[in-house]
Amino acid sequence: MSTKDFIEKDYYAALGVAKDASAAEIKKAYRALARNLHPDKNPNNAGAEAKFKEVSEAYDVLSDVKRRAEYDEARRLFGSGGFRPGGFGGTGGGGPGQTFDVNDLFGAAGGGGGAGAGGLGDLFGGLFGGGMGGGTQTRTRPARGRDVETEATLSFDEAVRGVTVPLRMQSPGTCRNCFGTGAKPGTSPRTCPTCHGAGVTTRNQGSFAFSEPCRDCRGSGTVVDDPCPECRGSGVTSQTRTITVRIPPGVKDGQRIRLAGKGSPGQRGAPAGDLYVVVHVGGHDLFTRSGNNLALTVPISYTEAALGTAVRVPTLDGAVTLKVPAGTASGQTFRIRGKGVPAVKQSGDLMVTVEVAVPKQLSEEARSALQAYADAAAEDPRPMITEAVRSRG
């Protein structure tokens, strides 16, 4: 439904109710009409079907406090049915008294701030799309939702594989106690006496007329005598919502992920803000992580290092065989390609560092075998040190 619909269609007439009809009256009128016009009751009756649609559309708008207010505002600003998009500017609209200076109104709304600016911008945004207004228009678009930042703590595996997490967030939303009207339930906002509900006041200064948002109602067109206790009249409260967010695989500790459009909802259908999630990633008892590479330390025995061996080493989701060649030094690192953190472009590698483990205690049999080995291995493991000591006398 566009602003054009708002201006051209008389929803009150469609439901046969007065402009100041209460919500109960609107509902009653709609029910009676809907019963009579329902397609089940009127098969193959195109006239009834069209009327049924019209009535439903009218009820959709008028039963929603916020949309009804928008509709009323649109009709107030543009008159009922007298205005046709395209007649603007050039021919001066429907007649005397309906010629506005668009830019004047834009300027006033933009400078005024507050809720009224969003309302006017919304109206004009709907009318003109992207075509008119040029630079002025961007200022008066309804506000995009705020960006929101939150935190998520993930386990090592969740961070590596990606995970779907529920996030609880506080953000402003329409007050559920007063449905955004700002008035205490049972009461309703009354038309602002200063601007007579237009939300805009016009001031004459010499030969110029200035339009600006009404100061008394801040452009809303209504004033609240008995404010809603939940939102203190603002119509907006802080609300907790839980959203489910898919964290992509491969996030790093401390990384800030942007989830477009998951922030606060925008005003009146404007785009939502973005959600930023700062992730905290827990440790792993085997692996340490550096970017997309994983590191693992694997102890091997002296004989394994000296003779060579094949060791089964764990990966994130299984195990692989690492060939340790004969004569491997303690501290040597082997790269196992593609067994690190999975990534879209290029998965990380698993870096395995072998460390020669020296037994703290030896059995009698092992000791004598080692002694026999020591006697047999005549090779000096530290010739440079031996030489240095010798040269010092």
Ligand SMILES: [Zn+2]
């Ligand atoms: Zn409220």
Ligand SMILES: [Zn+2]
């Ligand atoms: Zn006012």
